[in-house]
Amino acid sequence: MKLISDCSRRSFLSRIGAAATLLGAGGLRGAVAEGQSSDFGKESSRARPRLTGLGSTGDIYAELGVNTVVNAAGTYTALGGSLMSPEVMEVMRLGNTGFADINELEVAAGKKMAELCRMPSGYTGLVTGGAAAALLVGYAGILTGDNRQYIQQIPDLTGMPKTEVIIQKSHRYAFDHQIRQTGVKLIEVETRDQLLAAINPRTAAMHFTNYLNGLGQIKVDEYVQIAKEHNLPAFNDAAADTPPISRLWKYTEMGYDLVTFSGGKDIRGPQAAGLLMGKEDLIRCALLNMSPNEDTIGRASKVGKEEICGMLKAIEMFVASDQAAILKGYYAQLGQIARTLGRIPGVTSDYEYNPEEIANNTVRMAVSWDPAKIALTKDQVTQQLAATRPYSIRLADDGDGSGKNLSSNPRIQITAWMLQPAQEKLIADRLAEILRSGQKAA
Ligand SMILES: *Cc1c(COP(=O)(O)O)cnc(C)c1O
Numbered sequence: 001m002k003l004i005s006d007c008s009r010r011s012f013l014s015r016i017g018a019a020a021t022l023l024g025a026g027g028l029r030g031a032v033a034e035g036q037s038s039d040f041g042k043e044s045s046r047a048r049p050r051l052t053g054l055g056s057t058g059d060i061y062a063e064l065g066v067n068t069v070v071n072a073a074g075t076y077t078a079l080g081g082s083l084m085s086p087e088v089m090e091v092m093r094l095g096n097t098g099f100a101d102i103n104e105l106e107v108a109a110g111k112k113m114a115e116l117c118r119m120p121s122g123y124t125g126l127v128t129g130g131a132a133a134a135l136l137v138g139y140a141g142i143l144t145g146d147n148r149q150y151i152q153q154i155p156d157l158t159g160m161p162k163t164e165v166i167i168q169k170s171h172r173y174a175f176d177h178q179i180r181q182t183g184v185k186l187i188e189v190e191t192r193d194q195l196l197a198a199i200n201p202r203t204a205a206m207h208f209t210n211y212l213n214g215l216g217q218i219k220v221d222e223y224v225q226i227a228k229e230h231n232l233p234a235f236n237d238a239a240a241d242t243p244p245i246s247r248l249w250k251y252t253e254m255g256y257d258l259v260t261f262s263g264g265k266d267i268r269g270p271q272a273a274g275l276l277m278g279k280e281d282l283i284r285c286a287l288l289n290m291s292p293n294e295d296t297i298g299r300a301s302k303v304g305k306e307e308i309c310g311m312l313k314a315i316e317m318f319v320a321s322d323q324a325a326i327l328k329g330y331y332a333q334l335g336q337i338a339r340t341l342g343r344i345p346g347v348t349s350d351y352e353y354n355p356e357e358i359a360n361n362t363v364r365m366a367v368s369w370d371p372a373k374i375a376l377t378k379d380q381v382t383q384q385l386a387a388t389r390p391y392s393i394r395l396a397d398d399g400d401g402s403g404k405n406l407s408s409n410p411r412i413q414i415t416a417w418m419l420q421p422a423q424e425k426l427i428a429d430r431l432a433e434i435l436r437s438g439q440k441a442a
Contacts (some may be wrong), residue, residue, distance in 0.1 A: 008258075029276045034092050035182075055322050056375070056418050059242070062390070067391070067392045068390065068391050068392070069390045069392050069394050070388075070393045070419070070423050071394055071418040071419070072393060072394060072395050072396065072423075072427055073394045073395055073396045073415065074362065074415050074417050075265035075360070075417065075418060076394075077271075079418075080271065081262075081264040081265060082264055082268045082271075083420070084310065084314065085317060087313055088268065088270070088314045089310070089311045090313075091310050091312070092307070092310035092313075093160070093306075093368070094309060095123055095304075095308065095310065096305070099305075100305055102291075103287065103292065103343075105305060105308055106126060106127065106308065107312070109127050109308050109309075109312055110125040110127075111124060111125075112125075113125030113127070113275060113277065113312065113315060114277070116312070116316055116319055117248045117249055117277060117315065118248070118249040118253075119249070119277055120252055120305055122209070122279060123252055123278060123279060123283075123376075124277075124278070124280050124283050124288055125275060125278075125283065126276040126277075126283050126287055127189075127263070127275065127276075127303050127307065127308045128273070128275070128276050128286075128290065128301060129132030129272050129273065129301035129303045130262060130263065130264070130272060130274040130301070131237065131239035131261060131262040131263075131274040132274070133274055133290070133301035133303075134275065134276035134286075135175060135179055135235075135237060135260060136178045136179075136181055136301060136396045137289045137290040137298040137301060138235060138258045138260065138276050138282070138286050139165065139184065139204075139205065139235070140154060140285075140289035140290075140297050141282055141284075141286035141287075141288065141289050142162070142204050142233055142235075142258075143157070143160060143162055143163075143184065143204055144285060144288070144289060145184055145285055146285055146288055151296055152295050152296075153182030154297050155181060155182055156183060157183045157184070158428075161202070162202055162203065162204035163183070163184055164185050164186075164202045164264065165179055165184045165203075165206070166184055166186075166187045166195060166199070166203060166206045166207065167179075167188060167189075167206075167209075168189060168190065168208075168209075168212075168217070168218060169188040170197075170212055170215040170216045170217075171207065171209035171216055172186070172188065172209075172214045172284060173209050173212065175209075175237060176209075181297070182297065184204060186207075190217060191207070191217055192217065192218055192222075193367065194217060196226070198393055199230050201219060202234060205232055206232055206234045206235070207234075207235050208220060208224070208225065208234060208236045209237050210236050210238040210359070211240065211241060211358045213358060220236070220251070221254055222223065224255045224256050228255060232258050233279075234257055234258075235256065235258040235259070235260075236258070236260075237260055238251055238260065238261055239262040239265065239359075240262060240266075241261070241358055241359050241361075242261060242266050242267060242318070243266055243323050244323065244355070245318065245321070245323060247434045248261065248315075248318075252278075258277070258279070259277045260275060260343055261274065261277075261278075262274050263311045266319065266417075267314050267315060267317065267318045268312045268314050268317075269307075269310055269311040269313075269314030270307040270311055270314070272303065272304075272307055273310070275315070291303065298317065299309030317371035322365075327353075327363065329416070330362065330415070330417060330419075331351070333419055333424040334363065334365040334416050334424070335416065336424045336425065336428055337349070337367075337414060338365065338367075339428075340369060340428035340429065340431075340432050341431060341435065344369075344432060344435050346366065346369050346370035346373030347368070347369045347374070348368055348369075349365055349367050349368075350365070350368075351363055351364070351365055351366075352366055352413075352417065362417040363415070363416070364396060364413045364414070364415050364417075365413065365414045365415070366412070366413055367411065367412050367413075367414060369409060369411075370409060370412035373440060373441070374439055374442055375438045376434070376438035377412040378412055380438075381431070381435070385427075385431065385434065390432050391429055393426070393430060393431075395412055395414060395415070396413045396415050397413075411421045
């Protein structure tokens with residue numbers, strides 16, 4: 001997903017912070033294995049079962065023959081999203097100490113979510129099997145209400161009154177598959193006039209893709225106003241749009257009837273969990289359309305009791321987190337890499353950080369090099385980093401660099417967002433080794 005924004009560029013020299021604790025590769029594997037690298041807290045010394053067989057080495061990925069990834073990319077689902085804190089893991093464990101009626105647990109969890117996420121009165125929450133699942137069950141609930149027959153028949157909408165969802169053409173994206181999964185037809189509009197003309201008795205809802213706000217003619221606040229004027233529910237997908245923390249309440253406050261966030265991105269809850277916030281009646285109908293309830297479209301989007309409990313703990317910790325300190329930590333890790341690379345002639349590092357960036361808001365460090373001094377392309381460096389063993393070092397998508405890459409020098413991007421302590425040293429050393437291998441004779 002390519003996100004274009006104006007990033008402020010700052011000299012890395014002004015931003016090199018205190019060096020984080022440095023460990024060698026062996027020390028790092030130990031730290032990873034023992035899970036001492038949470039983003040929100042330090043591991044509590046808690047007795048663990050002594051494992052035999054699977055898990056006994058403390059390195060489950062190595063036991064399975066899978067490379068561990070050093071994640072300099074971000075909260076990519078394909079790399080595992082984010083890591084949960086020991087506290088979240090502990091609450092998940094507590095969720096596994098007994099049984100609960102899942103529908104009852106969901107309703108209670110929704111109330112807790114409403115409190116933590118400062119939802120307006122008349123709103124509540126639902127823990128779903130991810131933000132994509134929240135789209136599916138949220139739209140299903142809009143379409144079916146609590147009509148049992150409708151719940152059983154979708155995505156077949158035969159005989160149902162509402163069958164269309166309006167979306168701005170520029171807001172079409174990979175996750176609208178989860179809207180289409182309910183059987184609705186997406187009606188694309190570009191202008192405000194087209195939107196007004198598209199509203200008809202078959203219109204079920206209006207969809208907004210928050211990170212594409214800049215591309216659409218109708219912005220996030222105007223869009224919900226139009227929905228209100230026509231008594232239509234508006235759904236905002238803000239899955240990757242924390243930090244800042246305040247985004248958690250921004251869109252329900254704005255009046256969106258349904259809003260979703262991923263649970264396993266920056267909120268650092270369980271990977272298979274998401275937040276659906278919305279008007280109480282819509283949330284009630286969303287739950288009717290999902291697991292544990294059978295013969296529903298959302299039965300395949302199961303969320304377990306452990307995820308429900310862990311998700312709430314993650315939200316609680318996220319809301320209380322010191323984002324300025326976390327950001328400072330990222331700069332410190334990136335600064336360590338910049339300092340190592342700064343010793344190589346022709347290599348420069350620059351920070352790019354836009355606190356207003358809607359999605360995947362974090363500091364990125366662009367590392368570029370003078371091709372006259374280092375004969376390596378961006379792709380060669382990226383591939384060599386990924387081929388590194390035993391840790392595959394993965395980088396953020398660079399986008400097309402348009403508007404940012406003023407020189408034509410090859411350039412890669414690094415984030416410390418999902419790095420664990422001491423991994424910056426691994427990246428610095430390996431990247432320095434790769435770049436030096438391409439140095440041309442003077
Ligand atoms: C990641 C993402 C999703 C899906 O979230 P999951 O929690 O992984 O299901 C949906 N929409 C957007 C915009 C996303 O970035």
